[in-house]
Amino acid sequence: MPTCPKCGTEVSEPIKVWELAPKGRKPVKIGLFKCPNCGTTFRKGVK
Numbered sequence: 925m926p927t928c929p930k931c932g933t934e935v936s937e938p939i940k941v942w943e944l945a946p947k948g949r950k951p952v953k954i955g956l957f958k959c960p961n962c963g964t965t966f967r968k969g970v971k
């Protein structure tokens with residue numbers, strides 16, 4: 925489970941997910957997470 929880089933709170937659900945597909949590489953899914961504790965938003969790869 926991704927954790928907030930600021931306070932370390934675990935965030936279970938991304939508020940947004942999109943696919944990033946660099947040329948010639950496998951697409952990866954990126955999730956945008958928002959920490960319910962401190963409000964920090966951060967991106968993290970999701971599987």
Ligand SMILES: [Zn+2]
Nearest residue numbers: 928931959962
């Ligand atoms: Zn936080």
